[in-house]
Amino acid sequence: MTLPRALSKTCACCGKTTRIAVLASTGAYGSMDLDMRPPGLMRHALRYQIHRCGHCGLCVPNLEEVNGVDLPTVVRSTRYRAILENDDLPELAREFMAFAHVCELAGWGRAMVRSTLSAAWLCDDQQKVAQARLLRKSILPMLDDLHARGEHYSNEREIDDVLRLDLLRRTGQFDQVKEAAAALMEKLDGESVHWKIARFQIALAGERDVRRYRLGEALEQTIRPMPLWQRLRAFMGSAMID
16 A cells, blocks of 8 residues: 655755655555566655655755755756746656756766656656657666766666666667667576566567566567567577578
8 A cells, every 4th residue: 555644844955844745655566567667556656756845846856855966056947947847748757857957967877767767657657658758768878878887777787788678669769679689688598587578579679569568578478479580680699680
């Protein structure tokens, strides 16, 4: 059960008090999406993960503590106000993207990826297909920047690479999915979860399928078997077959 509670928080930017809802408890039972959106009640708890000051408009996960950035300058900036006023995005998605902008200025790469991904999920919920695609596409260079600094979004580089496959496929970059998945499969054990996800993504890309899928579906291989040429490409390398 998702149990919210109301608290008064003092804004780290303007010093005024805002009443907000925070999450006391929730659950995440079942299979997550291939882009790491959690299952169960946690799936719909995004509104509790970002706080917005009712006075200055600061949007952050913890309204009372934000370090490493000049908050008053940020929230007064044209860029920040434009994000909050962008009617193309659902209101909560705007708040996540406002925090993503704070993350960009502060150098918080992992938080920026997470916040942008959360905004994409919210666009999914509102059938904002084009907006969700643009947000997912913008995450790809963020992952590149993290890796260039020797950092990961998740606990392992392989998990980041699996996430990249779903971002590529959901944005219609099917050839890149096939190439990246084949390269990843060459590094992995054929019985591993990540190998099976990569195989699933290759098959979906072959169908030009941009829909949402869950981890359980990838492991069960619910779509038709992979064609022979794709199996050869996966095992022998993409250079052997065009």
